[in-house]
Amino acid sequence: MSSPILSTRNLTHVYSAGTPFEKMAIRDISLDFYPSEFVGLIGHTGSGKSTFVQHLNGLLKPTSGAVLFNGEALSSSKKVLRQSRFQVGLVFQYPEYQLFEETVFQDIAFGPKNMKLSGDEVAERVREAARFVGVPEEIFEKSPLELSGGQKRRVAIAGVIAMRPQVLALDEPTAGLDPEGRESILRNLLDYHDSTGAAVLLITHDMEEIARIASRLVVFREGEVAFDGAPKEVFRHGRELVDMGLELPGAAHIALRLRELGAALPEGIYTLEALADAICGVQGHSLGQREGALECGGTPPVSARTALPAPSEREPKWRGGCGSC
Ligand SMILES: Nc1ncnc2c1ncn2[C@@H]1O[C@H](COP(=O)(O)OP(=O)(O)OP(=O)(O)O)[C@@H](O)[C@H]1O
Numbered sequence: 001m002s003s004p005i006l007s008t009r010n011l012t013h014v015y016s017a018g019t020p021f022e023k024m025a026i027r028d029i030s031l032d033f034y035p036s037e038f039v040g041l042i043g044h045t046g047s048g049k050s051t052f053v054q055h056l057n058g059l060l061k062p063t064s065g066a067v068l069f070n071g072e073a074l075s076s077s078k079k080v081l082r083q084s085r086f087q088v089g090l091v092f093q094y095p096e097y098q099l100f101e102e103t104v105f106q107d108i109a110f111g112p113k114n115m116k117l118s119g120d121e122v123a124e125r126v127r128e129a130a131r132f133v134g135v136p137e138e139i140f141e142k143s144p145l146e147l148s149g150g151q152k153r154r155v156a157i158a159g160v161i162a163m164r165p166q167v168l169a170l171d172e173p174t175a176g177l178d179p180e181g182r183e184s185i186l187r188n189l190l191d192y193h194d195s196t197g198a199a200v201l202l203i204t205h206d207m208e209e210i211a212r213i214a215s216r217l218v219v220f221r222e223g224e225v226a227f228d229g230a231p232k233e234v235f236r237h238g239r240e241l242v243d244m245g246l247e248l249p250g251a252a253h254i255a256l257r258l259r260e261l262g263a264a265l266p267e268g269i270y271t272l273e274a275l276a277d278a279i280c281g282v283q284g285h286s287l288g289q290r291e292g293a294l295e296c297g298g299t300p301p302v303s304a305r306t307a308l309p310a311p312s313e314r315e316p317k318w319r320g321g322c323g324s325c
């Protein structure tokens with residue numbers, strides 16, 4: 001594996017230290033992020049996700065511990081800190097509140113201009129970033145205030161992408177958007193990730209969404225990292241995730257309940273396809289596009305049928321509801 005692009009070492013942040021409002025928001029977090037990773041940062045509200053990402057480009061200073069960009073501590077020199085400001089792009093929740101220039105073009109151009117690029121290069125960066133997030137050039141001369149909520153969000157994300165950061169950290173970028181707007185922005189982010197090789201760190205509360213797109217999940221719990229791994233590994237801890245107040249993806253939730261009812265399903269299931277395969281015991285057979293119809297394609301082998309509890313055991317519990325949904 002290549003060297004990490006961004007690391008934290010024993011990163012700790014205490015708000016309002018020494019006052020009655022003192023709060024340790026994150027504690028002793030050591031993580032490495034690698035080029036081209038697509039990482040989901042998840043955790044209950046107040047678990048420290050936003051505090052964590054705001055350290056990644058020096059916006060917040062650690063109470064103790066360090067952030068390293070390409071192996072160099074941000075605190076080691078102004079040069080490294082400045083580099084991280086441009087190379088670790090941070091998109092806040094509700095980024096549209098950060099739009100302040102007169103035109104859309106100027107807003108997207110703000111970052112590249114600060115990088116002291118030539119006028120031509122700035123214009124090229126603006127066009128490229130706008131394309132990635134679906135901002136049409138026809139609105140370049142409009143005031144950001146005239147735009148719809150979804151368009152504002154796109155312009156704000158474009159302003160960060162225009163710096164071509166090697167790491168793009170987004171704090172709930174799709175919160176508050178309708179499903180279509182969410183899906184479209186996620187598609188844009190995936191395209192950006194695939195074509196630039198940037199590492200993307202995405203904070204979200206939407207487990208269904210992040211399970212679909214991330215190659216790695218980091219789960220925060222009360223300021224610490226509870227789990228870190230591929231989704232399949234993290235969803236092995238389904239019960240603990242639910243107990244943390246997290247909502248599992250639908251398939252993971254069903255798999256967890258079936259396991260708790262005694263079904264010998266493998267751990268770590270989080271997609272409908274894997275769930276269907278596990279239930280049917282037929283490798284490679286998926287749900288297809290039939291709107292959730294569970295079609296096993298014939299009688300499942302005996303091993304699969306015996307994997308589920310007998311109907312007599314199952315029925316009363318199902319009728320009573322699952323108790324946690
Ligand atoms: N500026 C601040 N001053 C004091 N305490 C803060 C401040 N910002 C956050 N906190 C506290 O630090 C803890 C972590 O907050 P943080 O915003 O990082 O969590 P989060 O995981 O991003 O939550 P959410 O999912 O709600 O956005 C919380 O207890 C929060 O109340």
Ligand SMILES: [Mg+2]
Pocket residue numbers: 049050051171
């Ligand atoms: Mg937050």
